Amino acid sequence: AQSVAQPEDQVNVAEGNPLTVKCTYSVSGNPYLFWYVQYPNRGLQFLLKYITGDNLVKGSYGFEAEFNKSQTSFHLKKPSALVSDSALYFCAVREWGNFNKFYFGSGTKLNVKP
């Protein structure tokens, strides 16, 4: 069975500082991993994905994520946080076949303070 875990309910960071939102995964087979962001009362927006290739994946709005197979992690990072980055972030894993279901983590609320 596929699953992802986001160990932090909330992450607080000052504007201009680097940020990390953690995600670990458990999959059978190759992992297909994604990060999404959700603003209040909105749907989810795609940030980035890892399917294969380079372990460092670059995505939208200056975000990047590092795939680490030995630690089964896919942490989301940004070198310099903006107040506008404050939102809810979801890590997800896709199950190929079986209707290609996505399984989402519990979400991490990122608060960037001025």
Added chain:
Amino acid sequence: GAVVSQHPSRVICKSGTSVKIECRSLDFQATTMFWYRQFPKQSLMLMATSNEGSKATYEQGVEKDKFLINHASLTLSTLTVTSAHPEDSSFYICSASVTGGRANTGELFFGEGSRLTVL
């Protein structure tokens, strides 16, 4: 990227009535769409997988007679909450992935969500 349109964004209804939510893929065909429910400050719960031209596949614990899903075309799926009650109040989100050939980029594209309030 691909665009998924969801309507209505907000709906308020009386207990006992039915509410229909539409999900459309605007610039791509989606043989499969997914319906999620999100409770306040919680993650997304997959309710069902909607397949064009066939019956939806519901997740365990989701009442198929309560949440009717129809996927009549490659660009439209609907979720009908029948005989709604206050406990059905929630944020419902649909999503779809681009299927087939080079268009399959792997990620899901989400609608903007529908906030249902049952009085």
